[in-house]
Amino acid sequence: MTRSTAELVTAALACAALTASPAFADKIFVSNEKGNTITVLDGTSFEVIHTFNGGQRPRGITASPDGKVLYVCASDDDLVRVFDTETYEELPSLPSGPDPELFVLHPSGNPLYIANEDDNIVTVVDVETRQVLAEVPVGVEPEGMGVHPDGSIVVNTSETTNMAHMIDTTTFEIVANVLVDSRPRFAQYDSDGSHLFVTAEIGGTVSVIDTASNEVTHKITFEVPGVLPEALQPVGLRITADDAKIFVALGPANRVAVVNGETYEVEEYLLVGQRVWQLAFSPDGKYLYTTNGNSNDISIIDVASNEVLKSVQVGQQPWGVVATKSN
Amino acid sequence: MGKTGLRLAGALLATVAFCSQAQAQTEYRAAVLRVDTPGPMPISRLDLPPDDLGFAGGALATADNATTGSFMKQTFVTEDVLATPETAEAEMQRLLDGGIRFVVVLADEAMTVRLADLAGDRALLFNAGASGDVLRNADCRANLLHTAPSDAMLADALAQFLIWKRWDEWFLIEGSHPEDTALAEAYRRAAKKFGAKIVEERVFEDTGGARRTDSGHVQVQAQMPVFTQRAKAHDVVVAADHAGVFAAWLPFHTWEPRPVAGSGGLMPVSWHPAHEAWGAMQWQTRFEKQNNRHARPEDYQVWMALRSLGEAATRTTSDDFDTLAGFITGEKFELAAFKGQKLTYRDWDGQLRQPVLLSMGPVTVSVSPQDGFLHQVSQLDTLGTDRGETGCTRMTARED
Numbered sequence: 001m002t003r004s005t006a007e008l009v010t011a012a013l014a015c016a017a018l019t020a021s022p023a024f025a026d027k028i029f030v031s032n033e034k035g036n037t038i039t040v041l042d043g044t045s046f047e048v049i050h051t052f053n054g055g056q057r058p059r060g061i062t063a064s065p066d067g068k069v070l071y072v073c074a075s076d077d078d079l080v081r082v083f084d085t086e087t088y089e090e091l092p093s094l095p096s097g098p099d100p101e102l103f104v105l106h107p108s109g110n111p112l113y114i115a116n117e118d119d120n121i122v123t124v125v126d127v128e129t130r131q132v133l134a135e136v137p138v139g140v141e142p143e144g145m146g147v148h149p150d151g152s153i154v155v156n157t158s159e160t161t162n163m164a165h166m167i168d169t170t171t172f173e174i175v176a177n178v179l180v181d182s183r184p185r186f187a188q189y190d191s192d193g194s195h196l197f198v199t200a201e202i203g204g205t206v207s208v209i210d211t212a213s214n215e216v217t218h219k220i221t222f223e224v225p226g227v228l229p230e231a232l233q234p235v236g237l238r239i240t241a242d243d244a245k246i247f248v249a250l251g252p253a254n255r256v257a258v259v260n261g262e263t264y265e266v267e268e269y270l271l272v273g274q275r276v277w278q279l280a281f282s283p284d285g286k287y288l289y290t291t292n293g294n295s296n297d298i299s300i301i302d303v304a305s306n307e308v309l310k311s312v313q314v315g316q317q318p319w320g321v322v323a324t325k326s327n
Numbered sequence: 328m329g330k331t332g333l334r335l336a337g338a339l340l341a342t343v344a345f346c347s348q349a350q351a352q353t354e355y356r357a358a359v360l361r362v363d364t365p366g367p368m369p370i371s372r373l374d375l376p377p378d379d380l381g382f383a384g385g386a387l388a389t390a391d392n393a394t395t396g397s398f399m400k401q402t403f404v405t406e407d408v409l410a411t412p413e414t415a416e417a418e419m420q421r422l423l424d425g426g427i428r429f430v431v432v433l434a435d436e437a438m439t440v441r442l443a444d445l446a447g448d449r450a451l452l453f454n455a456g457a458s459g460d461v462l463r464n465a466d467c468r469a470n471l472l473h474t475a476p477s478d479a480m481l482a483d484a485l486a487q488f489l490i491w492k493r494w495d496e497w498f499l500i501e502g503s504h505p506e507d508t509a510l511a512e513a514y515r516r517a518a519k520k521f522g523a524k525i526v527e528e529r530v531f532e533d534t535g536g537a538r539r540t541d542s543g544h545v546q547v548q549a550q551m552p553v554f555t556q557r558a559k560a561h562d563v564v565v566a567a568d569h570a571g572v573f574a575a576w577l578p579f580h581t582w583e584p585r586p587v588a589g590s591g592g593l594m595p596v597s598w599h600p601a602h603e604a605w606g607a608m609q610w611q612t613r614f615e616k617q618n619n620r621h622a623r624p625e626d627y628q629v630w631m632a633l634r635s636l637g638e639a640a641t642r643t644t645s646d647d648f649d650t651l652a653g654f655i656t657g658e659k660f661e662l663a664a665f666k667g668q669k670l671t672y673r674d675w676d677g678q679l680r681q682p683v684l685l686s687m688g689p690v691t692v693s694v695s696p697q698d699g700f701l702h703q704v705s706q707l708d709t710l711g712t713d714r715g716e717t718g719c720t721r722m723t724a725r726e727d
Contacts, residue, residue: 099612117609118616120394139398140391141609159606160634160663161395162641177398179641182663183606202663228706230668252667 025326026283027085029070030291030298031058032315038072039314040088043282043323046300046312052088055081059319060102064127065109067283067324071127073100073114080114080125085324094130097123102186102320104145104154106169113154113167115142122156122165124172134172138165146187146196148211157184157198164198164209176214180207185235186278190243190261199234199248206234206248208264220248220264227253236278240303241285247301249276249290256290256299258306268306272299277318283325291318351400353646355392355429357636358406358422359385359629360442361456362415362434370575376623381433381455382407383618384626387610388633390617392640401640405633412438416445423449428648431455431474431632433625436462436506443468451652453632456625458569459509463676463711464718472655472677474631475624478513480711481595484683484695485565485588486517487709491697494562495523498555498585500577501567503532511567514589521700525565527558533572551580558583566590592687595695598627599686604694607665631664631679635672638662666694668707676719680707 026043031054038058040050055074062071063085070083073096080094080103096103097116100123104113111133114123122142124134139161146155153175156165164187166176181203188197189211196209206220222232233251239261240246246259252275258268273292280289281303288301297311298318361381369375377383385405392403406427410418415434419442422430428449432439433456440462443452447470454462454473463477476484489495497518501511511528518525531554555564555577564581566589568574574591586592600611600621610630614622638660639651654660656677661669666682673680685693700709708714 099609118612140394141606158395159609160391161398162663163395163398165398174398182661182669202669203661204669230706233668 026323027326028280028282028289028298028321028323029061029063029085030289030314030318031061031072031320033057033059033293033317033319035316037315038070038083039318041298041312041314046310048312048314050088051315052083055079060100060114061320061322062103062105063322063324064105065107067326069127070322070324071103071105071112073103073320075099075101080112082127092130094125094127095123095132096125097121097132097135101143102145104147106147106154107149107151113145113147113156115145115156117141117143117159120158122154122167136167136172136174138167138174139163139177144184144186144198146189148189148193149191150193153193153211155187155189155196155198157187159183159185159201162200162203164196164207166214178207178209178214178216180209180216181205181219186237188237188239190239191241197237197239197246199237201233201235201251204229204232204234206237206246206259218264220246220259220266222248222250222253222257222266222269224250224253224255224269227255236276236290238279238281238288240281245303247279247288249279251275251277254292256288256301270301270306270308272301272308273297273311278320280321280323282323287323289321289323291321293317293319352402353400353640353644354402354404355396355636355640355646356404356406356427357389357429357431357633358408358427359431359433359455359633360408360410360415360418360422362410362412362432362438364412364435367571369571374571374575377620379618380623381431381625381629383614383620384622384629385431385633387614387617387626388630388637391613391630391634392637395637395641399641399644401644403633403637403640415442419445429453429633429636429651431629433629436466439471440466440468443471446470451648451655453629453635455628455632459506460513460712461509463678467676467719467721469677469721472632472635472672472679474628474635474679476595476597476681476683477678477711478510479516480678480681481683482510482513482517483520483710484595485593485685486514486521486523487695487697487700488593488685488693489563489565489588490521490523491699494586496560496562497523497525498527498529498558498561498564499525499567500529500531500555500564500573502570502572502574503530504570504572506569507567510569510590514565514567526561529554529558531568531573533570547576547580551576552582555580556582561585563588564592566592593685593692594687595683596686597624597681597683598622599624599684599691601686601689602665602684602691604691605665605667610665627664631662631670634664635660635662635679670707673708673714675714675717675722676712677722678711680705680710682707683710 028041038054056076060073082091139158141159144157181200183202208218236249274294566574568590
């Protein structure tokens with residue numbers, strides 16, 4: 001009795017210390033596709049500190065640039081659920097169009113660009129007025145969404161059409177279509193927007209697109225001894241702020257590839273959990289978090305040393321992840 | 328229904344073509360030729376074939392191709408042709424004379440071969456209906472690809488699962504029609520290939536008669552146990568009933584309490600409306616929205632055939648028949664078809680490699696190939712006739 005009280009006090013003090021020092025209160029938010037929940041982890045201790053309802057089939061997850069607002073694609077609710085990252089209170093939802101899967105925020109924090117898998121459109125939503133600004137027709141099964149660092153172009157990948165569609169963010173017109181390999185899942189620009197990286201799950205490659213010419217200039221391929229080539233399925237992708245390393249989640253191969261940002265050679269394969277899906281950096285870029293859908297956990301990777309530090313159990317079938325900095 | 332859908336897609340394409348100024352559009356024309364043979368009704372009314380069987384899958388593929396085509400200055404037009412065994416060849420001739428060079432065929436084995444021979448080097452045919460192994464072996468044709476899985480693939484897919492379950496003693500019941508005998512042979516081959524033992528074999532004679540009677544189930548409840556009585560000890564009953572005469576009646580009516588698989592119970596299929604993994608939900612939703620019904624394997628098989636053409640059009644941007652056909656059967660071809668990996672055509676018999684769903688009623692029970700069944704080239708080649716076993720010698724004829 002006395003002991004647990006003491007522990008409680010210590011815990012409370014520890015919490016107070018954490019809240020007092022903003023650098024110590026980064027948070028990691030994980031969407032659990034099957035569990036219909038959002039798991040919140042402390043960005044320092046990597047312990048689960050809270051779990052809350054994320055709506056039906058939460059997948060894509062992102063946060064406002066100031067880290068105060070969390071956006072979640074609740075795919076089977078056909079809307080984007082919005083939460084306060086401090087109180088976890090649900091805020092008014094955003095219209096999303098049917099079956100939203102992935103989305104990306106404009107660098108300014110508004111608007112939100114949402115891929116609607118069932119309707120072959122990208123929906124543009126103003127997060128302040130909660131109005132749909134535009135619906136842009138794209139290829140069959142739109143999925144991956146990326147935004148140019150200067151905000152001028154948003155890119156969508158369509159899984160059955162196998163293209164990256166570059167959409168002008170002022171006119172909402174498609175300005176270029178670039179053919180990539182089968183089932184493109186995710187798109188990410190490098191820091192100055194000169195290159196766009198698109199993963200192709202079934203094709204097993206990452207296309208490197210020169211954004212000046214909109215040509216595929218390189219294809220990154222993967223090979224792991226003892227792993228069937230068809231299991232090497234690139235899905236999530238993240239690039240370090242200095243463009244030195246590209247991390248690629250390889251789905252059922254249970255590995256994250258570390259790719260040299262200059263030579264595009266794979267330097268290492270890091271063994272993580274089962275069916276590794278999406279990736280996110282910590283706000284300071286020191287850690288990379290991976291969602292492992294079939295082992296119900298996330299892996300934490302030290303970016304400098306390429307070391308997998310630990311894995312933490314989250315909810316059922318974790319899908320997406322985002323980390324926020326404390327305010 | 329399917330026809331209307333296709334015409335609509337065509338009209339939409341025409342509008343797109345008309346609206347996008349004077350830029351040259353490439354038009355890709357194909358046909359789906361379905362040859363309906365009159366036969367008995369299925370045992371279950373849930374299995375009654377819809378009028379637009381296959382055509383609906385084609386309509387979806389054409390719409391998917393058209394969406395991609397709108398970014399590629401390509402249009403896709405598919406003609407649906409419903410024929411009888413008497414009119415099929417004349418219809419094929421009409422299509423060939425009209426310059427259509429990609430034809431998806433839904434017909435029985437013999438008709439499929441006749442149509443392929445009629446087309447010769449004027450068209451590439453996709454067999455989306457017939458599963459007979461003979462079409463992939465002795466009766467294979469250089470101008471005939473197969474999106475329908477073969478009996479051998481289906482039997483191997485089920486066999487792998489049964490072996491994984493350690494249910495390796497089988498009671499094989501085959502129907503009395505020639506295609507049942509061929510299917511039973513595929514199960515014998517699968518048993519040998521994966522180490523199962525067929526402990527008992529029986530033939531269920533089709534004595535004809537109506538499938539539809541008000542009290543049919545009363546007799547079945549008495550007949551099926553008797554038919555399956557005193558079989559040697561077995562783990563599972565495997566039914567080879569292509570004609571659909573008895574297998575649906577086997578579950579819960581066997582003498583011994585044993586699971587049923589094959590043509591009844593747990594069934595190996597290319598597609599099932601309950602399948603939702605690997606993005607299949609999106610396909611199911613698109614299909615159901617367009618056609619107001621669940622998809623059948625034939626729909627999926629026609630979809631894969633026309634999407635193969637779509638892939639060739641997208642990747643080659645060519646309108647040359649040899650270039651397109653060569654791409655489809657070539658090394659760079661890959662089809663994403665909601666099975667978790669790319670699908671390609673085998674160069675020794677024209678068969679599309681594909682995982683096989685094991686479905687029962689409302690759920691997908693498993694998907695083969697099963698883990699642990701390894702292959703030196705592709706795990707998908709653990710299903711069906713492998714390169715070294717093929718009896719097909721005609722696949723290279725087109726190069727001549």
